[in-house]
Amino acid sequence: MLSLLDLRARIDAGRLTPDGAIGLVREAIAHREPEVGALVCVDAAPVIPARGPLAGIAVGIKDIIDTADLPTRMGSSIYETWRPRADAPVVARLKNLGAVPLAKTTTTPFAFLDPTPTRNPHDPGHTPGGSSAGSAAAVAAGMLPLALGTQTGGSVIRPAAFCGVVGIKPSFRLLPTVGVKCYSWALDTVGLFAASVADAAHALALMADRPAIAHMGDAGAPRIGIVRQEFCAAPDPEAEAALAKAARAAERAGAMVRDLALPGTFGEAFAVHGTLQDYEARQALAWEYATHRDALPPLLRAALDAAQGIETPAYDAARRTAHHARRGLKDVFSENGFDVLLTYAAPGAAPAGLANTGDSRFNRLWTLMGVPCVTVPVERNAAGLPVGVQVIARFGDDGRALAAAGLVERALRG
Template identity: 70%
Template sequence: MLSLIDIRTRIEAGDLTHRQAIAEAREAIAERDPSIGAVVCSDPEPAVPEEGRLAGIAVGIKDIIDTAHLPTQMGSPIYQGWQPRADAAIVSRLRQLGAVPLAKTATTAFAGLDPTVTVNPRDHGHTPGGSSSGTAAAVAAGMLPLALGTQTGGSVIRPAAFCGVAAIKASFRLLPTVGVKTFSWALDTLGLFGASVPDIARALALIADRPEIDLTDDAPSAPRIGICLQGFAGDADPDAAAALSQAARAAEAAGAIVTDVSLPDAFARAWDLHPVIQDFEARQALAWEYAHHREALPALLGPQLDRAQALTAAQYDSARREAHHARRQLKDLFGEVDAILTYSAVGRAPRGLGSTGDARFNRLWTLMGVPCVNVPVPGDGLPLGVQVIARFGRDGQALAVARAIELALARG
């Protein structure tokens, strides 16, 4: 994989020019993407700034995020060839930092559940996950050092786990979603994918203009980590359970204080009501597409919106109250632990391209609005990951604990 930090180090040392760094990404896309299908389109003649903290960094932009220089097609024929007039706020920020938004990465239609043609670069017979399918695959295949995704249920953490890359779903609204196609305004959150935890920490610190997010030597030497199995969400596969145990043992061996955490009933109720909030808002966010292009909506999203028409405002309001109640209890829980460690996905990436996988171990944390980090767990076969979660607004702490686990796992 391409490392953002390594590229910037080489540039600063004079061993690599900004243009050479972008050319390497373009060459990697040309060589590898024909067999993976992660990239929808790319800039054939990108402007390459030589100033900025992210100068020389090629970035993949999930294709529900507006770009003024490339089409934004939402993974749907409804928007084929559609060209926005302006960049999304997050893309403008990347440009301010000198980064090059080089490619649009494949997304499921409107960031829903219907799979794309993208394959998992670790094994082409398996899904890369979704909805940030192309984003995860492009980073995993070494085409791009940084890429943007979004998460409404599990669309950052799950594909990162399936493809074996680091990723963070930032705290809700830490990063601006202006210019990002909405599915659910109470849930949609931007995320970053990279080769390692330090790579995504550096990128998030710069993009959010919050230097404290970047990893420092001041990270807690003995973090309090709570293992959370989310029993109400069902059982994980044995491989995922083994990966979680492996990560917990490695963290404990490195000095972490590891305990078990049980979630009160309020979290089970909130988890169960996530789809009500999501779908009630989706029917409004996609009202034009539903009214004028119902026949063009894909096989899963169309019926999902059909069912959503029956949801009432009273059901929505009740679900929002339950979510708020759970968030208040989560504050108390984080008085006892610095971070939660749980599953990133049910197991390894499913075989075939008929499904993007199951988000049941992700959706509670999206609803809570807290930062979530995927840490790949070394091993044989298709990738597995674990999810590190911290208090709302403590993205730096989530990344610091994730880095400690990443290092502990590397030491074996």
């Protein structure tokens, strides 16, 4: 994989120019893209800044995020010729840092569940996950050092796990969602994919203008709670094995590790995620549903059909349940003395076939809580497919989540 920090170190040392770094990315795209199919389009003549902390870094932009220099098609024929007039603020920030938004990456239509044709770089017969399929696959295939995705259920953490890369879903609204096609305004979160935890931390710190995010490594050994989310169906044995392996590695590195059973409040919150998401999707996609329903893919069309029956009192009750759980999560951390939680990133490795994007059941609660989550690749299963875990911290404690994820990552390598 291409490392953002490695590329920047070579540029700073004068061994590589920003133009040369973009050239390396183009070579990688030419080599891997025909097999993986992660990209919608590539800018043939981008502006390549000579200066800036991210100069020379090519970025993939999920194709529901507005770009002035490239189309934004939402994964749908409805927007086949759509060309925004302006960059989304998150894209404008990348440009201000010197980065090059070089390519749009594939997304499931409107970031829901109907799959893309993108293939898992580790085995083309398996899904890369969704909805940020192209961003995860492009980083995993070594085509891009950084890519943007979004998460409403599990669309950053799960594909990062399936593709064996680091993904971070930051705290809710840490990165702006203006200029991002909305599915659920209470849940949609912009996230990142990178080759390592340090790469992801560096990029997020710059994009959020919060340097401390990248400098939490000296915060001491974390106190880690192992959470198995008993309110969900059990994971595959390989996911349980990866969680146990990550916990042992963290313990060897000096972390305090012990099991934690979440109170019933969190099972209740998990159960209302769909009500909140689908009620808002019904409004966010009201124009597309009213004027282009037959052009919507089958899973999304069926979901929006069903969402028409969600009554406002049920939505309001779901909001109250979520709010109660968010307040309770603060107590889970403080009363148990935990810095972070460690849990499954996905039920197992990427499923076979391209007909679905996998199950987000181990991600949805944490998206609803608005807290930072980081995927850490752990190992490969017998078929050579990656399996990962996720590290979770308090709201606003993104640096601590990344620091603990970095500790796990280093311990696993050791």
